Amino acid sequence: xxxxxxxxxxxxxxxxxxxxxxxxxxxxxxxxxxxxxxxxxxxxxxxxxxxxxxxxxxxxxxxxxxxxxxxxxxxxxxxxxxxxxxxxxxxxxxxxxxxxxxxxxxxxxxxxxxxxxxxxxxxxxxxxxxxxxxxxxxxxxxxxxxxxxxxxxxxxxxxxxxxxxxxxxxxxxxxxxxxxxxxxxxxxxxxxxxxxxxxxxxxxxxxxxxxxxxxxxxxxxxxxxxxxxxxxxxxxxxxxxxxxxxxxxxxxxxxxxxxxxxxxxxxxxxxxxxxxxxxxxxxxxxxxxxxxxxxxxxxxxxxxxxxxxxxxxxxxxxxxxxxxxxxxxxxxxxxxxxxxxxxxxxxxx
Amino acid sequence: xxxxxxxxxxxxxxxxxxxxxxxxxxxxxxxxxxxxxxxxxxxxxxxxxxxxxxxxxxxxxxxxxxxxxxxxxxxxxxxxxxxxxxxxxxxxxxxxxxxxxxxxxxxxxx
Numbered sequence: 001x002x003x004x005x006x007x008x009x010x011x012x013x014x015x016x017x018x019x020x021x022x023x024x025x026x027x028x029x030x031x032x033x034x035x036x037x038x039x040x041x042x043x044x045x046x047x048x049x050x051x052x053x054x055x056x057x058x059x060x061x062x063x064x065x066x067x068x069x070x071x072x073x074x075x076x077x078x079x080x081x082x083x084x085x086x087x088x089x090x091x092x093x094x095x096x097x098x099x100x101x102x103x104x105x106x107x108x109x110x111x112x113x114x115x116x117x118x119x120x121x122x123x124x125x126x127x128x129x130x131x132x133x134x135x136x137x138x139x140x141x142x143x144x145x146x147x148x149x150x151x152x153x154x155x156x157x158x159x160x161x162x163x164x165x166x167x168x169x170x171x172x173x174x175x176x177x178x179x180x181x182x183x184x185x186x187x188x189x190x191x192x193x194x195x196x197x198x199x200x201x202x203x204x205x206x207x208x209x210x211x212x213x214x215x216x217x218x219x220x221x222x223x224x225x226x227x228x229x230x231x232x233x234x235x236x237x238x239x240x241x242x243x244x245x246x247x248x249x250x251x252x253x254x255x256x257x258x259x260x261x262x263x264x265x266x267x268x269x270x271x272x273x274x275x276x277x278x279x280x281x282x283x284x285x286x287x288x289x290x291x292x293x294x295x296x297x298x299x300x301x302x303x304x305x306x307x308x309x310x311x312x313x314x315x316x317x318x319x320x321x322x323x324x325x326x327x328x329x330x331x332x333x334x335x336x337x338x339x340x341x342x343x344x345x346x347x348x349x
Numbered sequence: 350x351x352x353x354x355x356x357x358x359x360x361x362x363x364x365x366x367x368x369x370x371x372x373x374x375x376x377x378x379x380x381x382x383x384x385x386x387x388x389x390x391x392x393x394x395x396x397x398x399x400x401x402x403x404x405x406x407x408x409x410x411x412x413x414x415x416x417x418x419x420x421x422x423x424x425x426x427x428x429x430x431x432x433x434x435x436x437x438x439x440x441x442x443x444x445x446x447x448x449x450x451x452x453x454x455x456x457x458x459x
Binding site: 025026027029030033040041042043044045046048049050051052053054055056057058059060061062063065066067 | 351352353355356357358359360361362363364367368369370375378379381382385389391395396398399400401402403404405406407408409410
C-alpha cells in the first residue's frame with residue numbers, strides 16, 4: 001500500500017476484498033518459515049493436502065448430485081400424459097381436416113351425379129340447404145361480438161340475483177351466450193359460430209361444471225361470436241332488442257366485457273359433425289301430396305327464401321318463434337334439424 | 350499433481366457412491382461448496398506465489414466451510430437465511446474472482 005492517502009480509502013472493505021483476497025495467513029506462515037531458515041513454501045504433497053483434496057472432490061460430487069433436481073415419478077407420468085394429449089389433439093385436428101376435405105369431395109360427387117342424371121336444377125337448392133344446415137363454411141360481412149369475464153371475477157355477496165347463480169357473477173354463463181346468440185339470430189344473422197365452432201340447427205350451448213360447452217366441445221374465454229349477415233342492420237336490430245338490453249345490462253351490472261365490431265369479410269367454418277338423418281324425395285314426382293313431403297317442403301322452402309332474398313323478415317320470424325321454446329331447455333335448436341341434406345338421395349324417378 | 354489426482358479420486362468416489370445427504374444438511378451444501386472453492390483457489394494462488402503452507406490451507410478450508418455454514422444456519426434461525434446466503438455468496442464470489450485473476454496473471458503474464 002502506498003503511504004499517501006488513497007482517494008478511495010473510505011471503501012477499505014471493498015478495496016481489501018478486491019486487492020488482497022488471499023488470507024494473510026499464508027504470508028505470515030511463509031515469513032515464519034523463512035525466519036526459521038526453511039524455504040517459504042511447504043510441499044503440496046503432504047498427506048494433509050491429499051486428504052483434503054480427496055475430501056474436496058467428494059464434496060463437489062455429492063453437492064452436484066444431491067442438488068440437481070431429480071425427475072420424480074409424478075413428473076414423468078405427467079409428461080407422458082401431456083405428450084399423449086398433444087398427440088391426440090393433433091390427431092383430432094388432422095381428422096377434422098380430413099373430414100372437411102372428404103365432405104367437399106362428397107359434395108362435388110353429388111353435384112356431378114346430379115348433373116349426369118339430369119337433375120341440374122337441384123344443385124342450387126342443395127347449396128342453399130347446405131348453407132342453412134351449416135354444413136359448409138361461409139364467408140361474408142358480419143359482426144364479431146367478443147365476450148369475456150369481468151376483470152375481477154370475485155363473487156358478489158348476494159349470489160342468486162342472477163338465474164345462473166352458484167357461479168361467480170362476473171363470469172359469462174351459457175345462458176348469457178344462449179340469449180345473445182338467439183338475439184343475433186333474431187337480428188337476422190345467417191350463420192353463427194362461437195370460437196370457431198359453427199352453430200348448426202342441432203348445436204347446443206350448455207354448461208358443464210364451470211365450462212361452456214358448444215356442440216359438445218368445451219370453450220375457453222374469451223368467447224368470440226361471429227355472426228354473418230348485414231352488419232349495419234343486425235347491429236340496429238340487435239341493440240334495442242331484449243338480447244341487446246340484456247348484454248348492456250351484463251356489462252353495466254357485472255362488468256362483463258363485450259366488444260362488438262362489424263367487418264366486411266368474416267368466415268365461419270362448417271359444422272364437421274353434420275350427418276344425414278332424414279332423406280326424402282323432393283320435387284315434382286308422383287307422390288308429392290303425402291303429408292311428410294309437404295311438411296318437409298315447408299321446412300326447406302323457408303330457409304331458401306331467407307337465403308336468397310333479404311334476410312331480415314324471415315330470420316326474425318323464425319327466431320322469435322324459436323327462442324321462447326328453446327331458451328329454457330338450454331339449446332339453440334331451430335326445431336328443423338332434419339333437412340341436413342334431404343336431396344342427397346337421388347331422385348327415384 | 351498428486352493433489353489433483355486426489356481431487357479426481359474424491360470426485361469419482363462421490364459420483365460412484367452417490368450418498369444421500371440428510372435433509373437438514375442440504376441448505377448448507379451449496380454454501381459449503383463455494384467456501385471450499387474459495388479455499389482451493391486461494392491455495393492455488395499461494396502455490397504460484399511460492400508461499401503455500403499445508404496447515405494454513407487445511408485450516409482456511411475448514412474454517413471457511415464451517416463459518417459459511419454457520420452464517421447460513423444463523424440466518425435461517427433469524428429468518429433472513431436467503432439474504433445472508435446471498436451475502437456469503439457475494440463475498441466468496443468476489444474473492445474467487447480476484448484469486449483467479451491473480452492466478453491468471455501468474456500463468457499467462459497477462
